[in-house]
Structures are given as structure tokens and as C-alpha cells.
Amino acid sequence: MHSGRTIPDPVGQQRSAGRRLTPNLLAVLVATLLGLLPCGIGATETVLVSNEKGNSISVLDANSLTLLRSVAVGQRPRGILLSKDRKYLYICASDDNRIDVLDLDSYQLQSPLPSGADPETFALDPDGTHLYVSNEDNSLISIIDIAQKRVIGEIPVGVEPEGMAVSPDGRWIVNTSETTNMAHFIDSTTHKLVANVLVDSRPRHAEWTEDGRQVWVSSELGGTVSVIDADSRQVIHKIEFTIPGVPRQAIQAVGIVIGKDRKLAFVALGPSNRIAVIDAQSFAVMKYLLVGQRVWNLAFNHDESRLYSTNGVSNDISMIDVKSLAAVKSVPVGNQPWGVVVRP
Amino acid sequence: MRTAWSLLMLAILLAHRGGAAAPGTDPDWPCAQPLVETVSAAMLWRGPPLDAEIDWQSDPAAATLVGAILPREVATADGLAAIAAYLGQHRQARQAAILRAAAGLLQENNLARAKLLAQIKNLAVRQRGLADIVAALNHERALPDRFDDAELLERWNFSRRSFYEMQQTLRYVCEIPAQLDRRLGQYLDALAAGLR
Numbered sequence: 001m002h003s004g005r006t007i008p009d010p011v012g013q014q015r016s017a018g019r020r021l022t023p024n025l026l027a028v029l030v031a032t033l034l035g036l037l038p039c040g041i042g043a044t045e046t047v048l049v050s051n052e053k054g055n056s057i058s059v060l061d062a063n064s065l066t067l068l069r070s071v072a073v074g075q076r077p078r079g080i081l082l083s084k085d086r087k088y089l090y091i092c093a094s095d096d097n098r099i100d101v102l103d104l105d106s107y108q109l110q111s112p113l114p115s116g117a118d119p120e121t122f123a124l125d126p127d128g129t130h131l132y133v134s135n136e137d138n139s140l141i142s143i144i145d146i147a148q149k150r151v152i153g154e155i156p157v158g159v160e161p162e163g164m165a166v167s168p169d170g171r172w173i174v175n176t177s178e179t180t181n182m183a184h185f186i187d188s189t190t191h192k193l194v195a196n197v198l199v200d201s202r203p204r205h206a207e208w209t210e211d212g213r214q215v216w217v218s219s220e221l222g223g224t225v226s227v228i229d230a231d232s233r234q235v236i237h238k239i240e241f242t243i244p245g246v247p248r249q250a251i252q253a254v255g256i257v258i259g260k261d262r263k264l265a266f267v268a269l270g271p272s273n274r275i276a277v278i279d280a281q282s283f284a285v286m287k288y289l290l291v292g293q294r295v296w297n298l299a300f301n302h303d304e305s306r307l308y309s310t311n312g313v314s315n316d317i318s319m320i321d322v323k324s325l326a327a328v329k330s331v332p333v334g335n336q337p338w339g340v341v342v343r344p
Numbered sequence: 345m346r347t348a349w350s351l352l353m354l355a356i357l358l359a360h361r362g363g364a365a366a367p368g369t370d371p372d373w374p375c376a377q378p379l380v381e382t383v384s385a386a387m388l389w390r391g392p393p394l395d396a397e398i399d400w401q402s403d404p405a406a407a408t409l410v411g412a413i414l415p416r417e418v419a420t421a422d423g424l425a426a427i428a429a430y431l432g433q434h435r436q437a438r439q440a441a442i443l444r445a446a447a448g449l450l451q452e453n454n455l456a457r458a459k460l461l462a463q464i465k466n467l468a469v470r471q472r473g474l475a476d477i478v479a480a481l482n483h484e485r486a487l488p489d490r491f492d493d494a495e496l497l498e499r500w501n502f503s504r505r506s507f508y509e510m511q512q513t514l515r516y517v518c519e520i521p522a523q524l525d526r527r528l529g530q531y532l533d534a535l536a537a538g539l540r
Contacts, residue, residue, distance in 0.1 A: 202378075221369060221378055245386025252378055271380050271525075273387050290390065293529050294522070313522045314529055 045301050046104075046343045047308050048089055049317055050077035051334025057091065057102060058317075058333040062301055062308075062342055065319055065331040071107050074100045079121035079164075080339040083146075084128025089341070092119040092133070099131065099144065104343060114151050116142035121205075123164040123173070125188065132173055134161035141175055143191065155191050157184045163206040165215065167230070174215050176203035183217045183226070185233055195233045199226040205297075207256040209280075218253035218267060225253055225267055227283060237283045239267070239276075246272045255297035259304055264322070266307055268295040275309060277325055289327050291318035296337070302344040310337035374468035375518035381461065382454050388529050389446060391536040392439070400448035405433065406441065410448035413531065414456060416520070420527045424534050431538040442535050449535075453528050457521065464517050471514060474507040 045062035050073075057071045057080070074093025077100070081090045091100040092115065099113035099122070115122075116135040119142075123132045130152075131144040141161060143153040158177025165174045166188065173186040176199070183206060185195040200222025207216045208230075215228045225239040241251050252270030258280055259265065265278040271294050277287040292311025295318070299308050307320040311330070317337055318330040373379040385394040400406045409430045413423035427445070434441035481500040485491055 243386065245384050247380065247382055247384060249378070250380045250384075250387055270378075271387070293388070293525060313526050315526070 047299075047317065048080060048104075048341050048343060049310060049333045049337045050080045050091060050339040051336060052076055052078055052312070052338040053336040054334030056334045057089065058337070059107070060317070060331070060333070062306065065317070065329055067331070067333070069107060070334060071102060071109075073102065073109065074098060074112070078338045079119070080341055081122060081124050081131075082341050082343060084124065086343055089343075090122070090124070090131065092122060092339075094118050094120055094136075099133070111149070113144055113146065113149055114142075115144065116140060116151060116154065120162060121164050123166045125166050126168065126170040132164050132166065132175075134164050134175060136160050136162065136178075139177070141173070141186070153191055155186055155193070157186075157193070158182050158196075162204055163217065165206040165208050167208050168210060168212045172230070174206045174208070174217075176206050176217055178202050178204070178220075181219075183215065183228060197226075197228055197233055197235065199228075199235065200224045200238070204254045205256050207258055209258050209262050210260040211262065216256050216258060216265065218256050220252045220254055220270065223248065223251040223253055223269075225256065225278075239278060239283050239285065241267075241269060241272075241276055241285060241288075243269075243272055243274055243288050246274070254295075255309070257298045257300055257307065259300075266298055266320075268298050268309055270294055270296070271313070273311075275307075275320065275327075287325055289320060289325065291320070291327050292316045292330050297339050299340040299342050301342045308340050308342065310340045312336050312338060370465070372465040372468050374464065374471065374514050375521075377518065377522065379461070380521075381458070383450065383457065383525060383528065385446070385450055388532050389450075389536065390533065391442065391446065391539050394443060394447050394450070398444055398447040400444040400451075403441070403444050405430065406444040406448050409445055410452050414449065414452050416456070416524065420530055423527065423531055427531060427534045427538075431535075439539060442538050446532055446535050449528065449531055453524065457524065460517075460520060460524070464514070464521075467510065467514055467517060471507070471510045474503060474510055477503045478507050 047060040047062045049058040055075050057073055059068045061068055073091050075095035077091045078094050079092040087104055089102040089104055093100045097115060097117055099115045101110040101112060103110055115133050118135055118137040119133045120136045121134050129146055133142045135142055139157060139159050141155040141157055142151050145152045157175050158180025160178035161175050162178045163176035171188055173188050175184045181199060181201055183197045183199055184193055187194050199217045200219035202220040203217050204220045205218045213230055215230055217226045223241060226235045227237040229236045250272045253267055254270050255268035257266050262280045265280040267276040269276055273290060273293050274288040275291055275295055276285050279286055291309050293313035296310045296312045305322055307322055309318045315335060316330045316332045319328045321328050370379050409426060413426050481503055485500060490496055
């Protein structure tokens, strides 16, 4: 699967320039230049994609979108997250009822974490020690202690819990429940439910703004995004989408990313095959970008200059240049790509 | 806290009353993927606007292409090869030929798709009927002296087996619209590439 291609990286070159070339470092450099190492010095960021029906993780070079490798993981991998130190990828292996842990240096699976039944998505607390997992089949959130590899608590929520997000300060957990049509606010210290906010039908994804003042919740069947004020827990705005020539049924809001400076946000719109570009201050829709089929989840790279989308029907991912707001390229990955993260 | 819990429980009860369908869904649609009844040009087409009035059926080459590559059993690779051959035959007036083929594919695909969606909904109705039969037989078997009734047990087993077989069938057929959409997307991308 290795493409044999190494992309020059100015950052990596600078980093290596001041070092004395030990025999080991020299060997790594030579191997990298020869294209023998997929992620050696000089390599760029990598895009990691879970393939729901392929039962695999695709690893791609974030610049060229060259497929570097494909790693077999548990059944029906959906939500994926990087560990705080970015050395591991946590993977919701939904049909195996566990969280797979993939070492991103060796690409070997480590011993898995428990998850509760049918884990679909999860969130990592800011100190990187606990995972909050939505268990779709039994209306629970499982709290996983990563170091102890055990479930240390369960929080009952609405029917078919789905989206999970922890506030930047770690104080609040937000979970969405698909059938109850709510965003549940949970105190992360007491694990008690403190508020329920009604949103449109089948809420899928929750995303905090970097300043912790808002939570954005997408509704798949409603085709909207509800912007919730985190203090008052009221919906302060509902973003609606109209795409000329596209049936209303096909506009299904799913993945959301919001820029750290809260200037721009992007919303994946499912089978409309569009990503909406939003002015994150005024909530106005600025543009729709045509990407692959059934665009599902989104991820920025580390400096937010590029955005990546998984396209579940066309079995590919698309790369968007954020400055020009243009879809640059799509490349095939595995069967039914679902989650995406970028490892710096 | 108590209020939050009470509201949550109320919402859960309301969500489940009488098996009501969520807004925007068809109660007969059995698939996890939300129903999308038609695929429009704007959802897939990356070329110039496709006029709804394009007469593709009067062009024998376009009509032949559409008829040859849209049946469900045609492999994507074979359909793409046929599109490549069609493009090869239309080096003159190429854009008009491509637009005719694209319009024909979209129109015929939606007709075939509508039939498929109706078949899936019919299967869902039959599945509900089987569920009712199994429930009635469950009830009958719970009556005094009926649990060991061999004829009743045979009917119960047969109905349950039919129910689970239908469940498997539904799981399979629910994947077909996405498979057709994927192939249509590849066909239209191949035609649009012919414009560049």
C-alpha cells in the first residue's frame, strides 16, 4: 500500500537541520528520501479515515492524499479520535462493542478499551484521561478510564445517543440523542444531567466553539444546525440550508467543524453532496462546495488551512483549501468512509 | 436536576408513542438511511446546466447508451467503458452529446429508483404483517394447553423464520439505492470529464 513518495516538509527539514547526523538518524533520512518510510522525517501530516464497511483505517498523506497504508481493525469502525499525545488513534469498533487502540508509529493494534454496547461516537476530555462514549443501543453514555482500561460509570440519556462533545474547559459534556431530538448537558464532575435542549429531528453531531460559549448541533432529518448558547442553554439561532436544484430531503446536516477563531464553520450536508461554508459570527451561509457523495464527517488539519471530508457513498475523501474555499481533490479510500482526523 | 430528568423521560415517552415516524420520514420506509426520493442534476453534475427540456430520446446514440448502462446488473466498469466509447464517437458537437447522455441517465435513473423505492416500501409493509402474525401466534401459544400444540408450534416456527428472512432481505435491499447512486455518480463524472 505504500506509495513510495515522500513529500518535502520545510518544518521537518528545519527540525533536522540543527541535529548531528547519528548513524540511526542518517539511516532514517536515507530511507525517507528513498521513499521507504511512510511517516519518516520530512513527512507531512497524515489523514486517518475509518471505513465503516471496510473494517479498516486508511492512512493518507495530507498534502498529496497518497494512500500510505490501510490497517484492518474491529468491525464497523465509525467514530475516531487522537489521544492527547497524538500517538494513538481510538476507534469505535461498533459491532465488536469495544474501542480499538491503534499505535500510530507502529500501526499495530494495542489491547482494546471497553466501550459499552454499540459505541458509535465519543469524546476525549481535555486532560486526555477519559473517554465519553455514546452507546446507541442502550441509551447510555459510558465513561472510560483510559489508563485503567475500564468503564467507571454510565450516564442514562435519551434514545439512540449519538453526538458527543466536551467543552474546552472540560466542565460540560454534551450528548445528542437521535430519537429524543435533544442535546443533553451533563456536568462532567457529578455526571448528572443538568439540561435538555430540544433541537430538530435526528441530531447527529455536537461541536463546541473554541471559547466554550456555544455548542452547535446538526440535525440530519431536520436539515438544520442549532446554535446553543452554553450559559443559558437556549437555541440562539437555527441555520437552515437551501441549495438550488437539490431536493430538501437530500439536505441532511451531519458533521460540523468550527474554526478556532470562529470566523468560519463548515457543515457536511449528507446526500446533497455539499459542504456548507458558514460565517460563524453572523451564521450566514456563504457558499456550498460540491464534494463526494453523502458527505458525512469533517476534520481540519492543524493550522486549519485544509479541510477533509468523508464521502460515504462514493467511497472517497475530499480535500478543501480553506483560503480559497475550493474543493481541491478527492481520492478513494475504503468501503464507506465515516470518521476522519488529521494527525500533525 | 429533577426537572431535567422529568423532561427527558417525557420526551422519550413522546418519541415512542404509537411508533410515530420522525418528521420528514415516510412511515413505510424501513432503511436506516433517510429516504431521498429523487437524485437531481444539482446533486451530482459537474458540467454546464442540464436543461430539463433536453431531448435525449430522439438521439439514438444517447438513448442506446442510457438503455445499455442503467440496468442494475450492469457492472460500473462496463458502463464506464460504454461511456468512453460514446465520447469517442462524438468528437464533433461533443458538449451537446454529453448533455443529452447525462440528462437521459438522470431521468431514467430516477424512474428506476422510484420503482425500487416502492418495492422496498412494499417489503416493509409485508415485514410488519409478519411481525403481527408472530405476535398473534406468541399470544396463542401463551394460552393454557396450547404451548405443546404441534401444529401451532410449526406455524410459529415458520412465521418466525419468514420474519427473520425478510429482515435479512430488507438489510440487503436497503443498500441498493446507495449502490445505484454511486454508479450514477461515476457515470456522470466520466461524462463531465469529457467536457474538459
